Amino acid sequence: MTTFSADPAKVPQETPLYVAFVQAAVYDAVVGIDGRYEPYRFDARAPRGASAQAAAVAAAYKVLITYSPYAKTNLDAAYATSLAQIPDGKAKSRGIAFGTLAADNLIAMRANDGRNAPISFTQPPAPGVWRPTPPGFLPMAVPWMEAVTPLLLRSGAQFGEPGPPPALTSDRYTRDFNEVKAFGSMNSTVRTADQTSTALFFSGNAPAQYNAALRDQMTVRHPDLVDAARMFAAVDMSEADAVISVWHAKYLYGFWRPITAIQLADTDGNPATIADPTWTPLLTTPNYPEYVSGYSGLTGAFTRALADTLDTENLHLTLVSTAVPGAVRQYDTGASLRDDVINARVWLGIHFRTSDTGGVDMGERVADWALEHYFGERDHRDRR
Template identity: 25%
Template sequence: MKKLFLFVLLATAIFSCKKSNENWQQAASNPEFLRRTQSQLTESIIHDIFAPPVSSRIYMYSALAAYEALAAGNSNYQSMVGQLKGFKKVAKPEAGKEYCYPVAAVHAYLTIGKSLTFAQEVYVDFEKKLEQDYKATGIPSDVYERSIAFGDSIAASIMNYSKGDNYKQTRGFRYTVTQKKGTWVPTPPAYIDAAEPYWSKIRPTTLDTSSQFMPPKPYEYDMAKGSKYYDMVMDVYNTINNLTEEQRNIANFWDCNPFKMNITGHAMFATKKVSPGGHWMAIVTQTSRQLKADIYQTSEAYLLTSMAVFDGFISCWDEKYRSVKVRPETVINEVVDKNWQPVLQTPPFPEYPSGHSVISGAASVALSSVLGDNIAFADSSEMQYGLPVRNFKSYKDAAEEASISRLYGGIHFRPALDLGLEQGRKVGNWVITKVKTRKK
């Protein structure tokens, strides 16, 4: 009888330990850890006021680091080594050792994000809380420390990869404004220099060249009544003059201007908001949560979306600084109505094509490939700026609204939207064709 009691006691203890082990593994693999970290990175990017293309670079390398850490521990996913341009090697875990790969992934994401942003103080409290929450899962201390070290190794590999993308070499160069009619000039109210004029020189993740998906040549400047260019200008002018409340709401919702300059009398101050890429990363966060995606699928969605946005900006900026087209505000003020103003503040770079249209088209395709087509969702990412939730039938639906919002904002001509959206979809389809995340 005594032996039977000891046997039952031992069996219960073993079962309890096994159950406890399963509990911490499940708790530490909660995708909310990754989603929280992504949101924190966005707050840091907003704080530091990075230009939209630069923000896309930060998101992409961070997402790549998280994905690589997770792929190392899941046989269903494969590394991006050999699939991305110039990506030749990544750190590997030590054989025979126990890791919590989700912990490594979140740490790698955060480490890259910190390395590529400036204000380190914004991470202090977040990191403390993150560590507390991980340890509260019951993860063994040796597994936790080993996983953090592996995350550091992955981050070091990704930072080494990033050094070859020509980013450092393109810093400090400025665009020289020409006096040719119809070409871009700085716009009110701050007349800021052209942003990232050499972004097309940045190494893409998948594109053969930055001009691979070059859009059709834009209309030549011609303000003669009845010309296609004139009709295009008047389309913007009349749209803004007859804007509905719903159209204004759409424009403001998709504004995504990281640095809006406000001028009141002699005082000037900036309003900081999420970038276009940051808005789409927030959509990944919201819809992966809605669909109850696990940390692997969530990371996959962050990766492919950020890659599509990153390559989309390179493709878009290639044409922007080739055609160097003037903004609606400049033409309308010079020729049509000197007192006319757009609804949104005009961003500091050439008009054609629309960056938001390109990256939204690219992101919607990439995201659909992971989480599915026709996913209806409520987008609350702009609530922090006092804007209401907007509902969409699909990622494609959201991308189309993001694109037309630039017409309602008065900052783009319609061809830049329609052709930009088409260009972005080509980029997105290229990305999901060129790289394979799943082994089966």
């Protein structure tokens, strides 16, 4: 995650995709040697006695260096350090070769997958339609994400069309509008200190936050290499497909953000929404459409994939904020985390509640489908 997050050629919204590439290759390399679980997309027979640890290191390195060559010096050093911990011999060399093959397979498979395609958001401004927001008035970030080939799903539209956002004159939209206007304002008089604290806790980088929590699970669960590879692959690949699905909905519906909706409420045809041309949110609005929420989609995918992988709702999560230094929270269940994120994005003033609940639901459905179709135990007769 750190390598991709620091990559000057990438933006935060696309990092889950590349993290998933790494974990997919590592998973295929490890299970190709161990044989405990069904492979993802690399059903090659591993050399007898190959080291799964060496394969994991080699697979991760090859994917990382391919997609973030800027970090070659650091990656080379980390690669050498990791391999130095494995005894030299045929097992090590065979593992390195097999892991590299797994990575090469993943890289070839992801060629021409829609990344960086020349797509832009073209809907003309109108009531309910997204447009660039202050202060930067930037165009939509990574619009091509909506057309990227998913890793697990059949298409980004499989769960990417949850139905349109509420009509501007509907009761639901009116409730959502008035809630975020009151609680999400920079100068809100009704948002409590605790609500502000929760909002700011979830105002940073969701992929980085959840990957740190996933690494913490290693100290909580103590999985072996194979189960760890499965856990990381299932969670990170579900998150990547959730982002693709979310972006499909964002691009398809192109719904306006609260700051635009509130400042231009006199154009929405709804007498129950009152315009405030000076309204600003607690958090600067991200530069992409509102519906559905990406942070919420990631949260749904993260919690559901982890629960499905571990076969328990008792996740015992430790989360560290990437926006508030030193802020740490504990969550026993995914449901409690999902509730906080849904509320936080409203209290930050950047989402309507319907978008948050819709995002969580989409992420959960992506993860459930992924775990139903991938990462299952291999028939014992085919164990390597």
